[in-house]
Amino acid sequence: MEQNHLSAAExxxxxxxxxxxxxRARAAEHLATCERCRDEVAACxxxxxxxxxxxxxxVVWRAVAGMAAVVMVxxxxxxxxxxxxxxxxxxxxxxxxxxxxxxxxxxxxxxxSVSIARSDLHFVWRRDVRATGYSLTVDDSSGTQIWTxxxxxxxxxxxxxxxxxxxxxxxxxxDALHVDGSTAQSGPSAFRIAP
Amino acid sequence: MTFDGxxxxxxxxxxxxxxxxxxxxxxPPRSLDRFIxxxxxxxxxxxxxAWRGFVAEHTRLLLHVARSVFKTHDEVxxxxxxxxxxxxxxxxRRLREFATDPRSRLSTWLVVVxxxxxxxxxxxxxxxxxxGTSRDQRAMRRRLQDLIVEDVEVHELPATRMxxxxxxxxxxxxxxxxxxxxEEVGVSxxxxxxxxxxxxxxxxxxxxxxxxxxAFHVYRRVNxxxxxxxxxxxxxxxxxxxx
Numbered sequence: 001m002e003q004n005h006l007s008a009a010e011x012x013x014x015x016x017x018x019x020x021x022x023x024r025a026r027a028a029e030h031l032a033t034c035e036r037c038r039d040e041v042a043a044c045x046x047x048x049x050x051x052x053x054x055x056x057x058x059v060v061w062r063a064v065a066g067m068a069a070v071v072m073v074x075x076x077x078x079x080x081x082x083x084x085x086x087x088x089x090x091x092x093x094x095x096x097x098x099x100x101x102x103x104x105x106x107x108x109x110x111x112x113s114v115s116i117a118r119s120d121l122h123f124v125w126r127r128d129v130r131a132t133g134y135s136l137t138v139d140d141s142s143g144t145q146i147w148t149x150x151x152x153x154x155x156x157x158x159x160x161x162x163x164x165x166x167x168x169x170x171x172x173x174x175d176a177l178h179v180d181g182s183t184a185q186s187g188p189s190a191f192r193i194a195p
Numbered sequence: 196m197t198f199d200g201x202x203x204x205x206x207x208x209x210x211x212x213x214x215x216x217x218x219x220x221x222x223p224p225r226s227l228d229r230f231i232x233x234x235x236x237x238x239x240x241x242x243x244x245a246w247r248g249f250v251a252e253h254t255r256l257l258l259h260v261a262r263s264v265f266k267t268h269d270e271v272x273x274x275x276x277x278x279x280x281x282x283x284x285x286x287x288r289r290l291r292e293f294a295t296d297p298r299s300r301l302s303t304w305l306v307v308v309x310x311x312x313x314x315x316x317x318x319x320x321x322x323x324x325x326x327g328t329s330r331d332q333r334a335m336r337r338r339l340q341d342l343i344v345e346d347v348e349v350h351e352l353p354a355t356r357m358x359x360x361x362x363x364x365x366x367x368x369x370x371x372x373x374x375x376x377x378e379e380v381g382v383s384x385x386x387x388x389x390x391x392x393x394x395x396x397x398x399x400x401x402x403x404x405x406x407x408x409x410a411f412h413v414y415r416r417v418n419x420x421x422x423x424x425x426x427x428x429x430x431x432x433x434x435x436x437x438x
Contacts, residue, residue, distance in 0.1 A: 007309045013298035015307075017406055025382065032386040035393070040310075042394050045404050046304045047263055052255040142241055143229045143248065171228070188228045 006030060006037050032102045069180045105184055106135070110191035117194045118164055124155045128176035128184050135175040139188070140168065150177070167195045227301055231294050234287060244257060249290075250279060256302055260309035277316045278309050369433060376427035384420055391417055 006014070006027055013019040013026045031038050106126035109118050123136060136156055137148040147162045164170060169192045176184040233245035254275075261274040281287055293304055377385055387405060390396045391413075397411035398417075407413050 008304060009293065009298045012300075012304040012307045015404065016299040016303050018299050028386050029382045032382050032389055038386075038389060038394055040307075041404070042390065042396055042400070043263070044303075044307050044310055045400065047260055047310065048303045049303060049400075049403065051259055051306065084201065091391060141232055141236065142244065169231070169232070190228075190232065 005034065011037070011041055011044060014041060015048055015084070069077070102103045105131075105176045106184035107172070107174065107186045107189045110112045110172075111189040113169070113190040113192060115192045115194045118166070121164070121191075121193075122155065123172060123174075125186060127154050130178045131176035131184070132179050133177045135177060135183075137173055137175070137187050138164075139173075141171065141190075143171075146170075147163055164193045166193050202245065227294060230287070231291065233289070235298045239282060246283070253302075253305055256305055257309050260306055261313055262311040264310065273320075274313045274316050278312045281312050282308075361375065372428055372431045373424070375431065376424045379427060384416070387413070387416060388420060 010019065010023065010027055014024060014031075017024075019027060032039060061162070064136070105128050106125060108124040108126060110121070110123070125134070128134075133150055133152050135148060135150050139145050146164075147158070149156075156166075169190055171188040171190050173188045174186045178184070227249065230242075230245040230249050233242040236242075257278050258271065258275055259276065261271045265271045265274050289308060293301065297304070377388070380388075383405070387401065390401050390404070391398075396404070398413040399409065401413050402410050405413075407416070
């Protein structure tokens, strides 16, 4: 990396702080001496920071969620001040809200495109500490939603009424529903119904 | 349990779940996963639908990137088309590589790749690099050398000004002394100083890029570093930036 310029993946990872410590240190070492890469990382960081935000919720609900978030922060700060340590609470709330990488639901099973008998199909995922409920969705491989339901637990057995065809591949994902109206999403995971 | 059905990748496409280097787990958005699955399924209609979905999801971001390089509407749209064409090339090689080992959010990666493609498009179209700040212009702006020596009052500037070779010699001496002092600070601090004084990023931008809690922490670190460099220069017998 000392001689070669940063790859696109390394540069994006440096901006997002998602590189491992060793790789990030090597990238920093290169950037400290390479004007061209520093130019690029500065320009891309600016672009990423000013990028248009996806419209994931209707405007009204975004406004409601925003107000709810403000109230939540105020309540959190007040309770923290009462404990005599305002900065810690403030930083935790801010960090939690500003870190899309950490607010994520982890799927446990089925994953890795496993082939599984329909009768053994039982979805399991990790708990999100801020969740008040979860939305479980199953899509077919073309992305068409074939089943969805809101549940309160972190596991669920698909009812027989949800018909999944043998030898077909499906995707499932879970959205954690937070009290402030925001959601944390899992990535999708694939599984296949055994013939 | 193993995967053994028709979904077996026909072109050695990557598996879906990913772990980036050294334990940082990231997952591409759903649109990309569907896209990769469609590639693996080798079904043209499914692939076309997935591609349309991917393009629809990221068009605003890619146009944002194209506008940062090009000014006129036609140029922006041409650059946008070029980005899509290149992302689609070789069975979407770039996207598949990203999906194999995602080291960042997809949007950040698209910004970096999209901007590189725009600059490439600029070179192809105009046969030269995109005009930015030249190194000479930047050198004129450099303020680090001035900042780490003691403040100098304008009216106290030396009456006997050095000229010609003496002046060049003194400037070179200053620059060498500064380089030696910079070698004594760590890599991350050196990068911080470069970003602040060579590239003139704002403290807020630096905080975001280098992971400081706030701009205030950047200022505090910069001031501490300047004081350290100043001491190092004084130890080398340099007490003024005025040649």
